[in-house]
Amino acid sequence: MSPVYYLYLAALLFTIGAAGVLIRRNAIILFMCVELMLNACNLAFVAFSRLHGNLDGQIIAFFTMVVAAAEVVVGLAIIVTVFRSRHSASVDDASLMKL
C-alpha cells in the first residue's frame, strides 16, 4: 500500500479539522478540531518519514504530541474557567477582548 494514501488521509483530516475550527462555535469542539489538525500533520510527518526512509519526521511527530498535550492542559483549563464564569462554551460569546 503506497504511503501516498496516508498523505491523502492526512490532507482530508486536516481539512475536516480546519473546517471545524472555522465553522463550529463550541470551544470544546473547536479544540478537538485543532487536535485533529495537529494529528493530521503528525500523520503526514510519519508518512513522509516512511516515504523518504529517515526518522526525522517520526521524531517531530513526538514533539508535536508533547506540545499538543501541553496545549490541551492549558486550553482546557481556560475553557473550563470561561464556562464556569459565563455558563457557556461558545467562542462567539467570549468576544469581549475586542475594542
Place this chain on the structure above:
Amino acid sequence: MENLIGLLVAVPLFGAALLLCGGRRLDGKGPYIGTVLAAASFGIGAVLFADMLGRGEHDRALHSTVFSWIPVGGFRADVAFQLDQLSMTFVLLITGVGTLIHIYSIGYMAHDERRRRFFGYLNLFLAAMLLLVLADNYLLLYVGWEGVGLASYLLIGFWQHKPSAATAAKKAFIVNRVGDVGLSIAIMLMFTTFGSFAFAPVLAEADRAGEGKLTAIGLMLLLAACGKSAQVPLQSWLGDAMEGPTPVSALIHAATMVTAGVYLITRSGAIFNAAPDAQTAVVTVGAVTLLFGAIVGCAKDDIKKALAGSTMSQIGYMILAAGLGPIGYVFAIMHLVTHGFFKAGLFLGAGSVMHSMNDEVDMRKYGGLRRYMPITFVTFGLGYLAIIGFPGLSGFWSKDKIIEAAFAKGGTEGWILGGAALLGAAITAYYMTRVMLLTFFGEKRWVPDENGNEPHPHESPGSMTFPMIVLAFGSVLAGGLFSLNDAFVKWLEPVTGHSHGHSPLSAAAVTGGTVVVLVIGVALAWAQYGRQPVPRTAPRGSLLTRAARRDLLQDDFNHVVLVQPGQYLTRGLVYVDHKLVDGVVNGTAASVGGLSGRLRKLQNGYARTYAVSMFGGTAVLIAATLLMRAV
C-alpha cells in the same frame, strides 16, 4: 540740595503707593493726604527754586545720581536727575497747578465713592511727570513718559462704568503708543549714533553726527511729541479724553502732560538745530494743528470739547515756536506756562459750571449763568481774556511773541507761519468768545429734564473757587511778570539759547495785527451768538461746521485708513488660519482617525475571524513559496 531733587519725585510716588495700597481705611482721609503730599512736593520745588536763584546764571544746573540702573559692560543707564532752569520751570508749573487741582478735586470729587483711588492716581501722575522733566537721560525720561501715559489712561477711564469713558481711555492709550514707539526708536538711534542717551553727551555732540541721522532722530522725537501732545496726525484722542473727570482734564489734558511734547522738543533743541528738515516738519505740524484745533473748537457744543480743541490749538502754537529754533524755544515754554495757568483755570471753571448744572455739558443748555455763579464767571472771564490775548494779560505776552518769532523765521516760510499764527489768533478769539457768550450771557436756556429735575445753578464751594481764583491771578499777571525786563528770556537762555531773528515786520506792527484780528474774532462771535438768541438745538450748519463737529473727520480718516485695513488683514489671517493651517492639522487627524476606524472593524473579537485570517495568510504564504519555487 541735590538730594532734594530725588525727594521731589519720591513724595508724590509715596502718596500714590499709600493711597492705592492703603485700602478702605484711608477712604476718608485719602484726598487730604494726597493734597498735602502734592503741596509738600511744591514746597520742595520752591526751596530748590530759591536755592537756584541764589546762584550765578551759569552754574544753576544741579545734578544728582541716585543709583546705577542698568550697568552692563560698556552700557550704562543711571537713575539720575538734572535740575536746570528748564526743568525748574516745569517743576513749579506741575507741582503748583497740581496742588491747586488737588485742592479743587476735594470739592469736585466729594461725592465720589472711589475718590481715594482718584487722588492716588493724581499723585502717581505728579510723580511720573516730575520724573519726565527731571530725568538726565532719555531712557529715564521714557519711564516718566510712559508713567504719565499710564496715569492719563487710568484717569480718563476713571468712571469706567461708562462705556464711553472706558473706550476713550483705551483710545488715548493706543494712540499714545504710536508716539511712544517713535520715542523708543529715537532713543535707540541715539544710542547707535552717540553711544549714550544721557542729555549731556548726546546734545553736546549733536552737530558732529550726520545730518541724515539727526533728521531721523528729530522726526522720531516729533512723532513722540505728536502722540503725547495731541498734534496732527495723532490728535484724535484728546477730544475723547474729556470723558475723564474735569480736574483731570485741567491738570493732565491741558496744563501739564500734553505739553510734554514741547518739553521734549525744547530739551532736544541741539538735535533739531542741526537738522533743518526735522525743524520744518515740526513747524508744519505746529501750524497745521493750531488751525485744526481752533476750527474744531469753533464747532463743538460740549464745553469741555471746545476747550480741548483750544488746548490742541494752543499746543500747536508751542510746537510751532519750538520748531523755530533758538528764536522760539523760550517763547514756547513761556506760552506753555501761561497756558498752564489760563487753560487750567478755564477747565476748572467749566467743571464748576458742570457741577452746578447737573453735569450738563452742552453749552446750548446754559446761558445767563453770570448772575448765578459770579466767582466762576469772573475767573473764567479772566482766563478767557488771557487766552484770546487781550492786551496786558498773560496770553497776550506769550502768544504775541510766538507770532513775532514766526514772522522772524524769515522768507516765505516766515510769512506763511506768521499768517497761520495770526489766523489762529482770530479763530481763538472767535471760539472762546462763543464759549463765553453761550455759557454766561444771554437768557437761561436750561429746562427740567424728563424726570422734572431742573438744574439750580449755584456757586461752587470754597475748595473749588480758591484754585480758580489763584489761577485767575496767574492768568492775569504771569505774562506781564515774565516779560518785565525780559525776565523769562534771561532765565531760560542759558539752557535753550536765544536769538532774535530778523522780522520783516516791526514788533509794534505784529502787536497791532494781533489786536486787530482779536477784535474781528470777538466781533464775529458776538454778531452770531451775542446779538441774537441762541437756539437750544444746534442748527445743521455748513459743510465745514458739520465736519468740525466730527473733529474734522479725524476718526473717520483713521477708521478708513488704519482700522479697516487692519481689520481686513486680521480677518484674512483668521481665514487662512482656519482654512489652511487648521485644515492641514484637522485633515491629518481625520484621515488617521477614519483609517483606524476602518481597521478596527477587523478586530471583531470572533475567534473564527482570526482563524480565517491565519488560514488565509498561511495559504498565501504557501502559494507564494510554491510559485517562487516553480519559477
